[in-house]
Amino acid sequence: xxxxxxxxxxxxxxxxxxxxxxxxxxxxxxxxxxxxxxxxxxxxxxxxxxxxxxxxxxxxxxxxxxxxxxxxxxxxxxxxxxxxxxxxxxxxxxxxxxxxxxxxxxxxxxxxxxxxxxxxxxxxxxxxxxxxxxxxxxxxxxxxxxxxxxxxxxxxxxxxxxxxxxxxxxxxxxxxxxxxxxxxxxxxxxxxxxxxxxxxxxxxxxxxxxxxxxxxxxxxxxxxxxxxxxxxxxxxxxxxxxxxxx
Amino acid sequence: xxxxxxxxxxxxxxxxxxxxxxxxxxxxxxxxxxxxxxxxxxxxxxxxxxxxxxxxxxxxxxxxxxxxxxxxxxxxxxxxxxxxxxxxxxxxxxxxxxxxxxxxxxxxxxxxxxxxxxxxxxxxxxxxxxxxxxxxxxxxxxxxxxxxxxxxxxxxxxxxxxxxxxxxxxxxxxxxxxxxxxxxxxxxxxxxxxxxxxxxxxxxxxxxxxxxxxxxxxxxxxxxxxxxxxxxxxxxxxxxxxxxxxxxxxxxxxxxxxxxxxxxxxxxxxxxxxxxxxxxxxxxxxxxxxxxxxxxxxxxxxxxxxxx
Numbered sequence: 001x002x003x004x005x006x007x008x009x010x011x012x013x014x015x016x017x018x019x020x021x022x023x024x025x026x027x028x029x030x031x032x033x034x035x036x037x038x039x040x041x042x043x044x045x046x047x048x049x050x051x052x053x054x055x056x057x058x059x060x061x062x063x064x065x066x067x068x069x070x071x072x073x074x075x076x077x078x079x080x081x082x083x084x085x086x087x088x089x090x091x092x093x094x095x096x097x098x099x100x101x102x103x104x105x106x107x108x109x110x111x112x113x114x115x116x117x118x119x120x121x122x123x124x125x126x127x128x129x130x131x132x133x134x135x136x137x138x139x140x141x142x143x144x145x146x147x148x149x150x151x152x153x154x155x156x157x158x159x160x161x162x163x164x165x166x167x168x169x170x171x172x173x174x175x176x177x178x179x180x181x182x183x184x185x186x187x188x189x190x191x192x193x194x195x196x197x198x199x200x201x202x203x204x205x206x207x208x209x210x211x212x213x214x215x216x217x218x219x220x221x222x223x224x225x226x227x228x229x230x231x232x233x234x235x236x237x238x239x240x241x242x243x244x245x246x
Numbered sequence: 247x248x249x250x251x252x253x254x255x256x257x258x259x260x261x262x263x264x265x266x267x268x269x270x271x272x273x274x275x276x277x278x279x280x281x282x283x284x285x286x287x288x289x290x291x292x293x294x295x296x297x298x299x300x301x302x303x304x305x306x307x308x309x310x311x312x313x314x315x316x317x318x319x320x321x322x323x324x325x326x327x328x329x330x331x332x333x334x335x336x337x338x339x340x341x342x343x344x345x346x347x348x349x350x351x352x353x354x355x356x357x358x359x360x361x362x363x364x365x366x367x368x369x370x371x372x373x374x375x376x377x378x379x380x381x382x383x384x385x386x387x388x389x390x391x392x393x394x395x396x397x398x399x400x401x402x403x404x405x406x407x408x409x410x411x412x413x414x415x416x417x418x419x420x421x422x423x424x425x426x427x428x429x430x431x432x433x434x435x436x437x438x439x440x441x442x443x444x445x446x447x448x449x450x451x452x453x454x455x456x457x458x459x460x461x462x463x464x465x466x467x468x469x470x471x472x473x474x475x476x477x478x479x480x481x482x483x484x485x486x487x488x489x490x491x492x493x494x495x496x497x498x499x500x501x502x503x504x505x506x507x508x509x510x511x512x513x514x515x516x517x518x519x520x521x522x523x524x525x526x527x528x529x530x531x532x533x534x535x536x537x538x539x540x541x542x543x544x545x546x547x548x549x550x551x552x553x554x
Contacts, residue, residue, distance in 0.1 A: 026507040033511070056510070110396050117482075117504045118313040127314065134302055135311045138323070141399060141481040141494055144504065155387060156398050 001028075001046045001121070001164075001201055004071065004232045008220055011228060015219075019212045028121030029053075035204060036060045041213045043204040046073060046121035057206075064207040070220050072235040074185035075122060075129075075197040078153045078161045078171040089177040090196060093130050096160065099137025104158065113140040114149045114161035122146070125199055126162055165233055187235045201234065275527060282520030289514055294321050294521075310484040310496065312505065312515045319518045323484040325525075327401075327495035331476055332469040334405035334491050335412060339469075340462055342409065343416025347461075350417075351424035352446045363421065370414035378478030381407030386479065393492075397481055401495040404480035408469050416465040419537075423457020423544055424450060456544035460537040467533035471526060473499040498522045 002025035009021035024034070031043035036057045054065050077088060085104070095101040096111060104111055115136060116123040123142070127133060143149050146163035153159040154170035165173070165185045175184040176196055183195050190198035203220065205213050219225050226236040285294070292298070297306040300318060308322040346366060350359050385406050386398045395402075427450045435445040451458070476482075481494035482504065502519050509516040 029509075030507040033507075037511075053510075112397055118311075119505055119507055124313065133315050135300075135309065135314055135318070138309070138485045139483050139494070141397070141483045142504070143482070144477070152398065158396075159398075 001044055001073070004201075004229065004234060005044045007228050007232060008216075008225055011224065012216055012219055015224075016212075016215070019215065021216060027117070027119035028124070029119055032057065032204065035065075035206070041205065041209055042216065044070075045202045045204060046199070047125050048200075048202065049204055061206055063209075066205050066207055068203045068205070068217050068221065069200045069237050070203050070217075070225070071201040071229040071237060072190050073199055073201050074165045074190045074195055074235070075126060075162055075199070076165040076168060076185045077174045077176065077197075078150065078159075078163065078168055079174055080153060080157045080159055081170070081172045082157055083172060083174075085174060087175045087177040087182045090130055092177075094132065094134070097126075097131055097136055097140060098134050099139065109158050112156055112159045113137070114152050114156075114159055115140045115142045116146070116149065116163065117142045117144050120145075122163060126197075129197060129199075190235050198235075200237070278520050278523040278527060282517055282522070282524040285514070285517035285521045289319075289517065294319060294518065296320075297322075308486050310501070312509075312518070317515060319515065321498075321518070321522065321525075323486045324496055324498045324501050324522065326486055326488045327480075327484065328470055328497040328499070330488055330491070330495045331401050331404050331408065331480060331497055332466060334401060335408035335469045336462070336466055338405065339409045339412045339416055339465060343413045343461065343465065344420050344458060346413070346417050347420035347424055348446060348451065351421050352442070352450060366414050366417050368414075369410060370418070372410065374411060374472060374474040375478075377407050377410050378475040380410075381475060381479035395492050397492065397494055399479055399481035399494065400492050401480055402491045404476045404495065405491070407475040407479050408472055411472055411475060412465040412469050415468050416461045419461035419464055419541075420454075420458050423454040423461065423541075426457070426544070426548060427453045428548060453548065454544065456540040456542075456547060460540035460544070463533050463537040463540065467530045467537070470533075471499060471530050473497075473503050476500045477503055498526055 002023065006023045009023045012019070012021055024040075028043075028045035028047050031040060031045055032049060032053050034040035035043040036053075038061065049065065049067065057065050077093065079085060083104075092101070097113060097115070102110055113136075115126070118124075127136065141152070143152055143161075149161040149163045150168060150171055153161040161171075173185065175182045177183075178194070178196055181194075183189050185195050185197070189195040203217055205217060221237070229236045297308050298318075298320070299306040300309065300316070303309075308320045309318040310320055310323045311318040346362075350363055350366075354362065381403050382399060386403050389395050389400075389403055389406075390398050431449055431453060432445055435449045440449070476495075476497050477500040480497065480500065482496045482500055483494035484496040484501075485493050487493040502522055505515070506519050509519060
């Protein structure tokens, strides 16, 4: 998500030279912690804020936390381009990532599982949604960032990884099997709620923050910000057609 | 004759500068200890070190899975990971570093020495991110192609990167130790009819043993404290496989680097990460003291004034 926010910040800076937006990464928890410590005005998060985080922030800063949906991200499952597997169900993914199944059905070679570090919102989302809060198997290799997972899977014929749908490069995205249907992570499927691993991305601000904060959030949710959302390979919020820049 | 006032002022200032490093170190230690040690009496100490049978597990296990319900904060996989990568790196780096040192100090001609010595020492200036990138992108693929590793990123790849980082340290300290063996000892050995290799092996190296020990200890200290190379190349899976060099390893340092940004300040996970910091701090300072002590012994053994 940090790449998207950086693009927003850069484009917003061009349009509003008097407002400086600085972006720093590290994971959803990092951003919310920065909002709590007062080192950030806006926290971006790829998961909804937890009640205890909201309580801590509101206690520390003495203002209500406001939530803004700014994009829809679908978590995609990646394999090496040479991997013939047609689709995976959430149950199969859970068996693999919890260590109950360890080999590819196609050739019996050990699966090498890649994950994100536990500071990542994608990690928390996957753990909750796919593993039902069970633990990842110890063999799962956590990597710092979707780009690292993409690179690892692209170099690994037996690799399996997950991450954002934003521009997967040099890997194959495996559709998910839901009942008898096979669903690919597309905008239509995500909006229709058919793709099981789609989630909103959020910005969190404090009530009564500086006016420049609200201007940034409004701009992000407006046509220009949402066009960048599409550019980055996420899905824009809302059903309304998005005005595209020429 | 009394010292002029301004001399005293300058002396005081210099003393302050010198002490500031000591004070900074003490404060840093106090800070991490204050954050980390409460994990030992406020938290569940048994869960930090002993295996436990968690709900959903078939048997008691050492599990590091700090984000989850409940969080599992067993330090054993991390201790094992650190020791595994460091030991692997030392097994390769010690003979390499000491071998280079012996060659440069005893055998190479002065002209060759003038080129080789600064080059190896320059290796120490390589930022560890660069070494890590090299290990993760190049060594990982080479390892898989040559040896068919199951895991592209594994402890042996990280150890190979670490070797690049610690060979210069081992080399520098060892070379100093060998060169500080007095010329008269070599001459005495030659006078008794010993050949060059006999002199090197039975006179110079034994005389320099404390210095070589210091080299090993300092190299080990550097390796166990290294973060970036391991974070990028070891795969970071918290498996408990101490004797499998080709599986992943999650080290204490990489864990702190990867997780501290996310943790809730003052929470249990936060405290345990700082406890890891305390452990690392203690281990590296003990190793550094040990290295300094060994260097002292070398100096005394060779009959020189101890300069410290």
